[in-house]
Structure formats: C-alpha cells, structure tokens
Amino acid sequence: MNDIIVSGLSKNFDDLVVLRDFNAVFKAGELSCIMGVSGGGKTTLLNILLGLLHQDSGEIHGLPEKISCVFQEDRLCEDFSAVTNVRIACGMDIGKTEIEAQLKNVGLGDSIYRPVRELSGGMKRRVAIVRALMTPSDLIIMDEPFKGLDDSTKQNVVQFVKKQIAGRTAIMVTHDEEEVELMGGSLIKMVAANK
Amino acid sequence: MRKKSRSRKQVIAERICAVAFALVLWQVVAMLLNETLLMATPIRVVKELCTLIFEAVFWGAIWFSFKRIVLGFFIALSVGALLAVCAARFHILETLLWPFISIIKATPVASFIILCLVWLNSKNLSVFISFLMVVPIIYTNVLQGILSTDTKLLEMAYVFKMSWGKQFVYIYLPQLKSYLISACSVSLGIAWKSGVAAEVIGVPGGSIGERLYQAKLYLNSPELFAWTAVIIVVSVIFEKLILQLLKRLYKRLEAL
Numbered sequence A: 001m002n003d004i005i006v007s008g009l010s011k012n013f014d015d016l017v018v019l020r021d022f023n024a025v026f027k028a029g030e031l032s033c034i035m036g037v038s039g040g041g042k043t044t045l046l047n048i049l050l051g052l053l054h055q056d057s058g059e060i061h062g063l064p065e066k067i068s069c070v071f072q073e074d075r076l077c078e079d080f081s082a083v084t085n086v087r088i089a090c091g092m093d094i095g096k097t098e099i100e101a102q103l104k105n106v107g108l109g110d111s112i113y114r115p116v117r118e119l120s121g122g123m124k125r126r127v128a129i130v131r132a133l134m135t136p137s138d139l140i141i142m143d144e145p146f147k148g149l150d151d152s153t154k155q156n157v158v159q160f161v162k163k164q165i166a167g168r169t170a171i172m173v174t175h176d177e178e179e180v181e182l183m184g185g186s187l188i189k190m191v192a193a194n195k
Numbered sequence B: 001m002r003k004k005s006r007s008r009k010q011v012i013a014e015r016i017c018a019v020a021f022a023l024v025l026w027q028v029v030a031m032l033l034n035e036t037l038l039m040a041t042p043i044r045v046v047k048e049l050c051t052l053i054f055e056a057v058f059w060g061a062i063w064f065s066f067k068r069i070v071l072g073f074f075i076a077l078s079v080g081a082l083l084a085v086c087a088a089r090f091h092i093l094e095t096l097l098w099p100f101i102s103i104i105k106a107t108p109v110a111s112f113i114i115l116c117l118v119w120l121n122s123k124n125l126s127v128f129i130s131f132l133m134v135v136p137i138i139y140t141n142v143l144q145g146i147l148s149t150d151t152k153l154l155e156m157a158y159v160f161k162m163s164w165g166k167q168f169v170y171i172y173l174p175q176l177k178s179y180l181i182s183a184c185s186v187s188l189g190i191a192w193k194s195g196v197a198a199e200v201i202g203v204p205g206g207s208i209g210e211r212l213y214q215a216k217l218y219l220n221s222p223e224l225f226a227w228t229a230v231i232i233v234v235s236v237i238f239e240k241l242i243l244q245l246l247k248r249l250y251k252r253l254e255a256l
C-alpha cells in the first residue's frame, strides 16, 4: 500500500477552468478530507481518480486498481432490493448474511428486501454507503456521503463509516467542517481554480 | 371542468354504456341500409358466429393463421432485439440499418405482400409479412431504450467492475421494461393485421384470410363481420397474454 500523489492536475470544460495545477498527497491507510466551495471541482477531481474523466494535464501516481465509491448521487439499481444492490457490487465472496447485518447496522431494518425505489432519500444514501464500504477495494472515494441524512442517523452512520474505513485509504469530499471533525483525518482545502 | 378522479367501477360502467350505444347505432344503421348485403346487423353476426364455432374448419383456420402470425412475431422479437443490441454497440450498424428500417416502415404492406408472393409460397407468406412489419418496431424501441440508459449507472457499473451479464440483468433489462411493453403491445396488433392481409391476398387454403376472401367473393357480410370479430378477439387475447407474461418475467427479475 502506498500514498497516492496528485501533481499539477488541470482540467477545463471548454472555457471553464475547473482544476488548475492541483497538488495533493493522499496518505495510504488514512482518511483525507477534501473541502471546497460548491462548483470548485471536487467531483471533477474524484471523477478523474475514478477513471471516468481524463485530465488535460498533470499526473497521478500510486492509484490502485480496485476503487469503490459513494457517488454524489446514489446511483442505485432502483428496481432491486438493498441487498441485491450491495451484492452485485461487492462480488460473491461476501455472504448474504453479512450484507444483511451491515445494512441493519445502518438502521435499514426490515426495508432491506424492498425495491430501492420505495426507500426514502436518506435510506438510499445509506445503501450507497454500505455498497461502497463492503466492496473489497484499495481506495474508497466518498462524494458528500452524509448528504440528506438527518442528525441522529448521521451520528450512527458516521460511526459505521469510521469503523469500516479504519486502516484503509479513503478520500471524502464535504463542504461541512463539522463532518471533517467527526470523521477525523487530514484536511485538504481546495481553492476555486477560476478565482 | 372535468372531474379529476373517477373510480375504476365508474370507468368500466361508462365504457359498457359506450359499447352498448355503439351496438345500438350499428343495429340501426344496418337496418336502415336494409342489411345483409352491405352491412350485417350485430344480431346476424352473433348468429353467424354461433354456427361457425361448431365447425371444425373454423378452429382449423384460426390455428392455421395463429401459428404463422405468432411465429412471425416471435422471430421479429428476437431478431429486432438482437439487431438493436448490436446497433447500440456498433454505431456503424445503426447507420447501415437505417435505410432498410426506414423503407420497411414507409412501404405499404400490400406492396410487400405482392412482391413476396413472387418469391415465397402463399402458405407461409404471413410468417414473413408479420415478421417484416414487426421487426422495425421492436428494433427502434429496443435501440431507443438501450441508448437512453442512464450513463451514471453505467459509470457505477464500470467503477465496481460489474460483469457484462450483471449490467444486462440489473441495468439494461429494467431500463428496457417500458420500451418492450409498448413495442409488444403495438406490434402484436400490427402482426395480426398484416398477417391476415397477406392471407387475403395470397389466399392460402384453410386460413382466416381465405375465409375473409370467400366472404367478400360471395358478398357474405355476416361472415365477413364474424371473422373480423374473431381476429380482433384472438389478437387482443394474445396481446394480453404476452403482456402478462412480460410483467411476470419482470416480477421474477426484481426478486433476484
């Protein structure tokens, strides 16, 4: 396991400069929190790390093969149950009972076999979180993972996430300072490139 | 102002009244036209049906046409879906298929029937004609369904390294549900209409089309109306069956 080093990363969308000479080191086995204003290019950076976008220039070293992700949107298969959603992502090595147990841990109780489309926003968010954390990977990327959770659920889910990512390399994007404090980990402040 | 919500019962009652009204209107017009030759009354049609259903050839004709038209439909369903999958994968194929699909869609079915009579024997012509009319509908719908699949979900599948099979079952199939249902319900009606048209022109012995043709030849309007009613009933029943089957399959899928 090694650090992930991002150097001189730039990305434009036509005339819009989103990332300009962005540098960061994401420590192996630790959580790094990225904070920045809305529209500052955080999701774009994550998309580049995920291989969904290509940078215009700059380099990334030490990026592992296996990455799992909580996207900014939930991106669930709406017609299928929470258990199925987790199972099809994390592979057959992880047993159904374990998936059920973890979904119950985040308070999904008896909803784990209902089609996801019938769940509330906060419940869907938790399914997306469990899916990412249960998938074996060498890097976990989370884009505003606690968005849409009410306060008491959030406390519980934060504890769950902390336990799951202990000792794993993780990157979390947020614009809430309190979440950084709750989660611990090093803080990377992102300044808007177009300023 | 229209009332916003009407109960199911109310809707059904209204529909029944509308049908009764249409039947009465039909009866009156037919009586005014002095019946039989030009237009049979509903009562004559029902009488005709009652004698028909006791003939063995009646059921034979239905089975003859049913087999072939349904076969044509299923071949079109498989070929159309397969072509759509390939066209979604390889854009060049979509482009190459475009003129063919457009021409098939725009050509009157009678032209195809007469043209194909030169090449095919009339017995199995309805298989090919219903196939030909259905293929573009299935192809267009399925292709549109595949192309409108949520790219965000596909990105998710890419990140989680989901296999092609998993993507097919958990992303594409659910996405295609409404497209498949509407394609099937439209194309089943068309399969029957075009298949019977092929039979009326080709006149293969023992088919529904032949019976329609005979009825026309002898100006037997009660039989013509009776057969028309039979075609409508059989095609509607079959359409409902297929749609039920599709919905069942999707229930199964979601329980995976």
Ligand SMILES: Nc1ncnc2c1ncn2[C@@H]1O[C@H](COP(=O)(O)OP(=O)(O)O)[C@@H](O)[C@H]1O
Pocket (backbone or CB within 6 Å): A013, A016, A018, A036, A037, A038, A039, A040, A041, A042, A043, A044, A045
């Ligand atoms: N695919 C795209 N095409 C054009 N502009 C985009 C695209 N994706 C993001 N942007 C723009 O890039 C800027 C940064 O977006 P994003 O990375 O989502 O910011 P953040 O996640 O920090 O809120 C925004 O102004 C957004 O409108």
Ligand SMILES: [Mg+2]
Pocket (backbone or CB within 6 Å): A042, A043, A044, A072, A143
């Ligand atoms: Mg964002």
